Amino acid sequence: MNKEALQGIRILDFTWLLAGPYATRTLADFGAEVIKVQSEKTASGAEDNTTGYFNTWNRGKLSITLNMSHPQARNIVLKLVKISDVVIENFTPRVMPNWGLSYNKLAEVKPDIIMLSMSAMGQTGPWRDFAALGHTIQAFSGITYLTSFPYKIAPPSPGNDGGQTGQILPLGLGYAYADPVAGLFAVFTVLAALEYRDKMGQGQHIDISEYEAFCSSLGVAILDHTVNDNIASPQGNNPGRSQAAPYGCYRCQGDDRWCVIALSTEEEWQAFCQVLRYPAWSKEERFSNFSARKRHVPELDKLIEEWTIKHTPEEVMGLLQEAGISAGVVENVKDLANDPQLIARKFFLQIEHPVLGKSVSDNTPIKLSRTPARIRGAAPLPGQDNDYVYRGLLGMSEEEVSRYIAEGVIY
DSSP: OOOOTTTTOEEEEOOOTTHHHHHHHHHHHTTOEEEEEEOTTTSSGGGOTTSHHHHHHSTTOEEEEOOTTSHHHHHHHHHHHHTOSEEEEOSOTTHHHHTTOOHHHHHHHOTTOEEEEEESSOSSSTTTTOOOOHHHHHHHHTHHHHTSEEOOOSOOBTTBOSSTTSOEEOOOOSSOTHHHHHHHHHHHHHHHHHHHHHHHOOOOEEEEEHHHHHHGGGHHHHHHHHHHOOOOOOOTTOOTTOSOSSEEEEEOSSTTOEEEEEOOSHHHHHHHHHHTTOOGGGGSGGGSSHHHHHHTHHHHHHHHHHHHTTSOHHHHHHHHHHTTOEEEEOOOHHHHHTOHHHHHTTOEEEEEETTTEEEEEEOOSOOOSSSOOOOOOSOOOTTTTHIIIIIIISOOOHHHHHHHHHTTSOO
């Protein structure tokens, strides 16, 4: 079997919810030994080890139970730090120092330790203590605004056309997209820090602001404003300045079924009209060329949807792709589970969980030819690896472990 990319790397994992666990899951997929530190306080709700949510983001990890509110827990953590390479946490900046586990304290026991702190706003600045989840970050970053639809709240009047200058209905993204984005930032920075340590023999403290990480995805909008003084505004499903018309997400036959269609050239427009059997409106002057179609997007979209609504999204995609036109089904979970491309790539895995039974997990989309990922199994149960870590790695005696359990340090 090929050596795994991160074989021999041990990570002490204090993360929870999505952003942090996604980062440590990715590192575990490529061979890192990830020890998740859990307590009765944190292992509840979405973080309950028997939920599908927890199982999704914590597969392939080890679990130890440790009461971080107990003063003796700090000493156990520091012993683990001595034999670890990386410590990752995604609390607000006050939590780890309050436990006596700041980067400076960790570096005292292991000078080349790498610590990654991922918080909503970063370790410094006036907003450092703000707590936020993915959707909050998306609102702060402006993505919620930009992925919304103009909402007419009043008839046109002087100074208010009832459209773009009216109120915006803040729909935003339907998923906490900011979390996996920040998680990938964390993975990249840990790899960079490990390489630096290998070359220079030094560890470091990585400070990731999820807010800043997600704002970096707005580069085009920020550049357009700073250079051209243009202010980006919500476009709904309209691509704005994209060189395609029509271009949109169109309702199809069935319950909440959609297909995205994009036409970039006159040749594609002619092919599109042929697929639709040249309806009378396709010959009208207002749709005669690209510029005209861009000026009449709302009317064009409505006419196209009168055709798409009569067909399933799969039929629309098939007909248009066969004609050389870009089109794709907006897939739901059932579609994804049966997607021939994902099946061929072995994207979905069946993992046996001791409580949930057979569960489905997404494979990693990262394919390394020489050091491929290896999914070790389902997420752990609380304290599943206490014996391996406390007795095996730390060499605690039976008496020590029993005393810690009796005192409520380990449970």
